[in-house]
Amino acid sequence: MITKQVLFGMVILACMIAIAMYSVNNVSYATLAENKVVRVAAGGGNMTAPWTVFLPQAVMINVGDRVEWYNPTIGAAEPHTVTFLLDNSTSAGVASPLAVSNKTEFNAIPPGSNNEPVLVPGEGGTNTLLAINARTFSPATIDSQDRVQFMHPNANYSVAGDEKYVNSGWFLPEELEKQYPGTGNTFMATFEKPGTYDYLCILHPWMTGTVKVVG
Numbered sequence: 001m002i003t004k005q006v007l008f009g010m011v012i013l014a015c016m017i018a019i020a021m022y023s024v025n026n027v028s029y030a031t032l033a034e035n036k037v038v039r040v041a042a043g044g045g046n047m048t049a050p051w052t053v054f055l056p057q058a059v060m061i062n063v064g065d066r067v068e069w070y071n072p073t074i075g076a077a078e079p080h081t082v083t084f085l086l087d088n089s090t091s092a093g094v095a096s097p098l099a100v101s102n103k104t105e106f107n108a109i110p111p112g113s114n115n116e117p118v119l120v121p122g123e124g125g126t127n128t129l130l131a132i133n134a135r136t137f138s139p140a141t142i143d144s145q146d147r148v149q150f151m152h153p154n155a156n157y158s159v160a161g162d163e164k165y166v167n168s169g170w171f172l173p174e175e176l177e178k179q180y181p182g183t184g185n186t187f188m189a190t191f192e193k194p195g196t197y198d199y200l201c202i203l204h205p206w207m208t209g210t211v212k213v214v215g
């Protein structure tokens with residue numbers, strides 16, 4: 001025969017089980033809702049044989065997840081970029097021809113180093129200076145309205161999906177970025193819209209990768 005005390009005990013036990021299940025469900029729900037971070041190696045190998053591949057070459061993530069690219073090459077200052085040419089007209093070259101007055105003087109840094117600018121005589125009192133294209137060297141984006149925005153090295157960018165161009169800038173293994181002042185070691189991108197995002201390294205255009213974002 002079930003006494004009042006036993007019945008009361010069973011009710012208390014049932015309540016405790018319900019509370020425990022509720023907490024477990026809440027915990028697992030919170031874990032599922034966390035966005036994940038996927039790391040992709042840009043390059044690798046070493047000074048004798050640096051690699052020019054992205055590993056893994058293709059990743060699949062959910063909306064809101066982040067991809068972090070890093071450069072694990074050992075002992076070689078081999079830079080890479082992660083560049084999304086979302087609009088074909090935004091293809092960018094590493095070399096940047098710029099018109100400058102032929103009166104402009106350029107001084108090597110450090111002074112006396114084995115270094116001078118490429119200057120080709122141009123028209124109307126100008127020279128053509130061959131420099132590095134800042135839009136490939138530095139983290140930069142071009143939005144749907146053709147607005148160019150630069151970011152700091154090691155940029156952490158949120159890809160809306162309607163940009164024309166998203167570029168990581170040059171990034172190198174830890175410490176070796178010092179050989180190219182203004183560069184970094186990583187690029188991080190969070191993806192806000194489902195789609196297939198192909199990218200390449202502007203310095204090694206055969207180096208390609210894909211981020212597939214599912215909703």
Ligand SMILES: [Cu+2]
Nearest residue numbers: 080081201204
């Ligand atoms: Cu590369």
